Amino acid sequence: MIKFSVMYPYAPDARFDHTYYREKHMPLLKARMGDACISYTIDKGLGGGAPDSPPVYVAMCHVFAESLESFQKAFGPHAKEVRDDVKNYTDIAPVMQFSEVVVG
Numbered sequence: 001m002i003k004f005s006v007m008y009p010y011a012p013d014a015r016f017d018h019t020y021y022r023e024k025h026m027p028l029l030k031a032r033m034g035d036a037c038i039s040y041t042i043d044k045g046l047g048g049g050a051p052d053s054p055p056v057y058v059a060m061c062h063v064f065a066e067s068l069e070s071f072q073k074a075f076g077p078h079a080k081e082v083r084d085d086v087k088n089y090t091d092i093a094p095v096m097q098f099s100e101v102v103v104g
Contacts, residue, residue: 001038001101004063004071008092010045010054018044018059020089026061029075029082036074038064060093070096 008016022042030037040063047056064072075082084092 002065002068002071003101003104004065004101005097005099006058006063007060007095007097008090010056010058011092012054014058014092015090016058017029017085017089021059021061025082025085028085029078032078032082033063033071033074036065036070038066040064049053059090064101071098071099076101082085 008014012045018026022057024044026040030040043057043060043062045060047055048049068101
């Protein structure tokens with residue numbers, strides 16, 4: 001199993017609409033990927049490691065799929081539509097990573 005993570009670094013003046021992300025963007029991604037998206041999670045950053053410090057990431061999502069190939073096959077045809085929706089909830093440039101899930 002693989003996990004595709006999208007992380008949005010915290011910045012003091014950045015815009016991130018958590019409600020839109022949760023209710024519109026991620027359901028759009030799931031609808032377009034269909035069964036290739038086994039599941040996804042959304043994290044909302046609360047704080048950093050030091051008391052009263054901001055979170056490293058204001059938000060993250062993790063999309064689970066059977067393989068990198070199945071993810072790419074399902075996401076590829078819809079990549080432009082999904083990317084074009086980003087402007088509706090944030091002005092933050094995300095950090096992305098594919099990982100192999102070794103313990104689940």
